[in-house]
Structures are given as C-alpha cells and as structure tokens.
Amino acid sequence: MKITVIYGNNRRGSTYHSTEIIKKAMLECGEVAFEEVWLPKDLPEACLGCFNCILKGEGHCPHNQYVSKILDKIISSDGIILASPVYGLDVSGAMKTFIDHLCFMWMPHRPHGEMFSKIGFVVSTAAGGGTRRTNQTMMKALNYMGLRRIYSYGRAVAASSWEDVADGKRLLIKKELSKKARRFYFDLLKRRSLRVRTFTRILFMMMKGMISRYKDDNLDKEYWRAMGWLKDSKPF
Numbered sequence: 587m588k589i590t591v592i593y594g595n596n597r598r599g600s601t602y603h604s605t606e607i608i609k610k611a612m613l614e615c616g617e618v619a620f621e622e623v624w625l626p627k628d629l630p631e632a633c634l635g636c637f638n639c640i641l642k643g644e645g646h647c648p649h650n651q652y653v654s655k656i657l658d659k660i661i662s663s664d665g666i667i668l669a670s671p672v673y674g675l676d677v678s679g680a681m682k683t684f685i686d687h688l689c690f691m692w693m694p695h696r697p698h699g700e701m702f703s704k705i706g707f708v709v710s711t712a713a714g715g716g717t718r719r720t721n722q723t724m725m726k727a728l729n730y731m732g733l734r735r736i737y738s739y740g741r742a743v744a745a746s747s748w749e750d751v752a753d754g755k756r757l758l759i760k761k762e763l764s765k766k767a768r769r770f771y772f773d774l775l776k777r778r779s780l781r782v783r784t785f786t787r788i789l790f791m792m793m794k795g796m797i798s799r800y801k802d803d804n805l806d807k808e809y810w811r812a813m814g815w816l817k818d819s820k821p822f
C-alpha cells in the first residue's frame with residue numbers, strides 16, 4: 587500500500603508528530619510505503635491565477651515542474667494524508683497554495699478517474715481553535731476531487747511545539763489517532779469496493795449536466811466527452 591503525505595509546513599512540530607502517530611499505527615497493521623511532500627519546500631510558488639491549467643491544460647502551469655511531481659505521487663498512491671497546522675483559523679498558506687494548484691482537477695473541470703477510489707485523511711493541530719475550519723478546507727478539496735472516503739482529526743494542543751504539549755494530551759492524541767489510522771488502513775485495503783458517497787454521485791451528475799450544456803467546446807468538455815462521462819460512463 588502506498589500513501590502520499592502532504593505536510594502544510596516544513597516543521598517537525600505537533601502536526602508532524604500527529605501524522606507520525608498515524609503512520610506508526612498503519613505500519614503495525616501491515617506494509618505501507620509513505621511518499622512525503624513538504625510545503626512550501628516542494629511547491630514554493632503561489633498560484634498566479636493565469637488560468638493556464640484550466641484553459642490550456644495542467645502542463646501549461648508555470649509551476650508544472652513542482653506540481654507534476656506531486657501529482658505523480660498522489661495518482662500512484664492508494665491514499666492521501668493532508669496535514670496542516672492552523673494559521674489564522676485555517677490551513678497554512680502553503681497548504682492553500684497546494685490546493686489552488688490542483689483546482690483544475692476538481693469535478694467542475696477535469697477530475698482524475700483514479701481519485702474516485704482513493705481515501706483521504708486530513709489532520710490539523712492548533713494552539714487553541716480553528717482545526718474544524720482547517721479540516722473542512724482540506725476535506726472540501728478532496729471531496730471536490732471525488733475521493734471515496736475521508737477521515738479527519740483535529741486537536742488544540744495549547745503549545746507552539748510538540749515538546750510543550752502536555753503528556754496527557756499527547757496520550758489522548760495517540761489513542762484517538764491510532765484508532766482512526768487503523769480504520770483508514772483497513773478501508774484502504776478494500777477501497778475500490780467501498781460505497782460511493784451520495785455527495786460524489788450528486789456533484790458528478792450536476793457537473794455532467796452543466797458541462798454538457800456548454801455551447802462551445804473547451805478543454806473540460808472535450809475531457810468529459812473523451813472519458814465517456816457525457817454519456818453513460820462514470821469514474822466510479
């Protein structure tokens with residue numbers, strides 16, 4: 587099994603250590619290979635809003651040299667972990683930059699067929715508040731890419747570093763996260779046979795209707811047609 591982990595900061599802090607708990611619990615269940623992406627190191631440029639990815643193709647993104655490497659990792663993985671600290675009550679800017687660069691493969695544009703059978707896990711830590719909103723931001727991105735199922739976990743750690751997190755809190759995080767990580771692992775084993783969520787089915791049908799009504803052909807419409815999705819085919 588292969589998992590891509592995207593870290594929303596370059597720091598070995600509470601978010602990183604929480605993710606380590608997930609990784610350890612999964613490795614106790616069986617064989618897992620982890621590919622790691624560190625932001626902003628592995629994607630140091632913000633989206634310029636040039637629309638090239640949407641209108642001309644993702645290969646035309648001025649930052650394709652970074653984005654394509656990350657995408658290759660994701661597409662060849664069974665699951666994706668997005669791990670972000672809370673900055674200003676939401677994801678880190680680096681995580682948002684990553685999400686922006688992948689909007690071309692959200693369902694209103696050109697979702698990748700492989701994404702529909704992958705499972706996600708979003709995790710965040712805050713000093714006090716904001717993990718709920720932060721996890722929602724990351725979940726929304728994965729939902730719009732069509733993921734089959736998404737786990738989430740957020741905790742206020744009342745600290746600026748993992749070393750300063752109280753022992754009792756660390757134990758609680760370990761207990762709760764290990765439990766979720768085991769469920770994540772066993773879902774991954776049967777990911778292609780898991781039920782497709784109503785949200786995914788409805789959004790896909792809405793986008794099919796919207797795109798088929800486009801008067802002129804564009805890249806998105808050509809893609810949906812080539813995939814057979816404007817007729818009876820579905821990516822799930």
Ligand SMILES: Cc1cc2nc3c(=O)[nH]c(=O)nc-3n(C[C@H](O)[C@H](O)[C@H](O)COP(=O)(O)O)c2cc1C
Pocket residue numbers: 595597598599600601602671672673674675676711712713714715716743745746747748
């Ligand atoms: C720029 C910045 C903004 C932050 N904003 C918030 C916030 O809005 N709410 C909060 O509770 N903590 C906030 N924090 C604290 C971090 O979310 C918290 O310490 C988190 O556990 C850090 O994760 P890390 O150890 O993985 O770096 C902020 C920290 C930084 C550096």
